[in-house]
Amino acid sequence: MAQENILETRIDNRLIHGQVGVTWANHLGANLVVVANDKVSTDEVQQSLMDMVLPDVIQARFFSLQKTIDVIHKASPKQKIFLVVKDVHDALTLKEGGVDFDHLNIGNMHYEEGKKQISSTVSVDEKDIAAFKRLAELGVELDLRKVPSDRGQNILDLF
Template identity: 35%
Template structure:
């Protein structure tokens, strides 16, 4: 695994490391190096050396640094020069860039390959509202070109690369981590209630990551789309459900899901919470059991790096808590 050094003036590196882990989960071989006001270049150089020493001797290193030409860059560059055939430096560190680097490490083993891959994500993470203030491009950006293959009307049905139950629907962990790791090029929120809420629909569409279209459709419409074999060839869909009841209706309607990721289910009146992120009432448990009887598998984890939990054990605890309430 490529080791990552985050380096910055002040505490920025430590803060963005924490932010990245909130979205992508705990990460191995990531070190934050901070350059404080009372320190000099020699102190910073030693901090960098100490951070690198925590990696394995054969690990390649990717430096993600706040500012080109600043002290963190200069000191990292002096170390990089001895390893420039394999190591890499990227400046202008922001959160989209960091999350993309974490995702890239799952499939890329070269620091320089990851560096080349994440630069565009860092640039595309800079957006502005109102949109008409955005500088006019030349029509060739990845965002302007995105979705041409998806909307080309290619024959075939859509492929379901991930289905997830998450009461928060489309948020940072989904928009970055799960979209990247699943390879989705279209996000579909399947919900009758959200489809009737114009504000929520607008927010979901705006939350989609660059290069991915987001839609909100009622359950019956999703069932019809799944039967269309003329217009969705090349579509890799990530389906999002607010609750297991909606997922059950969708599966029973004929959408061919074989596994569903269970991310979070918010607590509300009448529900019990057997762990930190999942809350159940009896209807939820019944829906999960019905899907299990239909052969659906469940992958219980918030982010890809988490260990998988056992849904049956969690539901048994929830049932005991519900019985105690009676």
Template identity: 50%
Template sequence: MTGPQIVWTRIDERLLHGQIRITWGKHSEANLILVANDEAAEGPNAAFMQAGMKASAGGEYAVRFFSIQKTIDVIHKASPKQKIFILCNNPTDVARLVEGGVPITHCNVGNMHYHDGKRQIAKTVSVDKTDILAFEKMVEKGVTCTVQNTPDQTPINVLELAKTAA
């Protein structure tokens, strides 16, 4: 059996919303969006979060909400027919997936909002030391990490951006 067919992995603090469905879903040719996020899968507001995200998917995609650990545990059982778009809201979760054996080769960084303690490295991306360490772990495991808000933009290496913005 071959591994899971992961067609796109994206970090977007907003998780599943209209831009994902309209732009990235079509671009990636995914048929399943996997929201890998502990809070959305099992948190106290999970049902509310899931309802809003399912509505954003517009019925065009199968949508799953798994914790990071459940994603690691079950991703290799995916059907070969599933073209999986993994969606996380921070680089630490993607790094955990990679370290757990999820075969991610590219991580697209879209929206990581500015918060206290973070510095802006691109129009829609702000990072702190924890984020940088997570990206470094991914790169060490062979994952390409690029900032690209929409498919028509040129992808830019996230660690290069972080160095020049230092």
């Protein structure tokens, strides 16, 4: 699959919800949302709940990280893909596995014990920072942005 089929790759620990399923997918012109997440790939209840958020004209696929690496390059040219991952580590796994994206939208990474909040929607720890730096070394532009109308910011500027 040509990189052009992946319109955007986004980190959002909520995966598909209203902001992703409607705002972002419509803004990008996506007709397919691929959720790359090992846990959700086997959880039909979660998949059904996320599927309900999407407009009828947008399909969803729920793949493990390895299956995403194995099959995304086989996508039809007609598929305009919005790739969604839960965290920076999943994004790095995909990139190092050969998934061809050079832009990463960081939308939502919830606060947890041991993480520091760097924006209203993103909290990171040292492992997250190391993964972001590795993605940058691999040539990925790191764009912190909640919604398309927000002004993006390079997340590396916040560390």
